[in-house]
Amino acid sequence: MYDPRKRPLALRLLAAGFTIAEVHRQTGIPTSTLGHWKKHPEKAANHTPPSCPRCHDQTVDRTAYSYLLGLYLGDGHLARQRNGVYRLEIACSDCWPGLIEAAAEAVGALLASRVGRRQKPGCTMVGSYSKHWPCLLPQHGPGMKHTRKIELAGWQREIVDEYTEEFVRGLIHSDGCRTTNRVRKRLKDGDRWYEYPRYNFTNVSADIQRLFTDALDRLEVAWTQMNAKNVSVARREAVARLDEFVGPKH
Template sequence: MTEYSPSVRHDAVMLMRRGVPNREVAELLGVPRGTVGWWRHQDRKQRGEVFTQPTDCPECTGREFDHAAYAYLLGLYLGDGHIISKPKQHHLSIFCADAWPGLIDEAEAAIRTVMALPSVKRRQKNGCAEVKSYTKHWTCMFPQHGPGKKHDRLIALEPWQQQIVDEYTWKFIRGLFHSDGCRITNWTTRMVAGARKRYEYPRYFFTNKSDDIRKLCSDALTAVGVEWTTLARGSDPFNISVARRASIALMDAHVGPKY
């Protein structure tokens, strides 16, 4: 372990007391960030200073936030998102397939728009990117968080969340379909002038094991005038299907395929 002179530590502490971030102090003095962080902790302890992590959580600070971005992020969270909230580990994760780099960028942008202060990183996994934002306050913004899988527990929106969904319904739908949905091309055959011809048509699917989340999706679709049906996977009605031409046109205008 590298030993540093008392003068270097003193200079680092003085810089930090002036509000210089750990990263900048480390770069200025050529000291690892972990060492600088430890010196900051020791200095606070010696002075009896109680550290409170700064936050821009709208629920805790009462600040205004971007409701449109939140509606989209709520849809992503209910689909392919989860929150880890433990004594020493807190983060929101949104999982996005590598095939859709635009969706990965949108997920990160939505997170940063709703809460800009927490750090956001991407972690590459097998076939997907995990977009992670580190703060315990995501449980404030997503009170649906709880132990176990989402389809094994009640998922219901708080009144303030429902108000946002009612105002930005299409953003919410877009988040849901960008997480657990898709736009595909189906095909069938029909007789035309005595000959069988192939006929292709687009269809949107939303697939989720949670009855509550599917209900939130179908209620939102109904609210904006989209006709939908339920399709079963075996005996389980996991799929919401949109196939009517007028409804497809609405979905294309407001949701569109993943990209």
């Protein structure tokens, strides 16, 4: 991937009559790309490449990023395409159209590329193509997430620490839910049923679970490890705190 900031220089050199080899030596831009620009100068001049906040030292939408990171760690993946392009896909249940819209909005806020939707049985895959998705999501790697180490880079931790609510919201929207728990209590005069709301988070990766519970600790939200892959938030005040910024999926 070439540095887009050198594009104007390359176009000026080509227009001035420099050879493709010379322009390549001065800019590092591949000769195949330079050849296309020389053959179609009008298209090259009008093309605006998508920019990457990490590579091009630009401001990232930190709120959208923290939410999208939560979605990605839960139900997202990167797939390498031809020419080094990656497709980010977030699996969103068709039961929650609001979640599909929120995921598409977050994806579109981070890279200047088109956001698409691909229908699969029971879900919509919200996706976008870019060579730069691995820059923004360095947790990408071979195999399932629970089979490899998942940890945040320093710059990611800064964003998640600042926008912890959005991160937790993304994790719950992907691998969590808000439910009503029913408990039967046997009494002498008959059984009584009690209902109370709770949040459940399910992920087989211990690393991702730890990111979730560490975020809850920062928010002072009490949680319980139910089993090897399930975390529960059931105390009344803890549920009320999550309701402030998560709430039921819609």
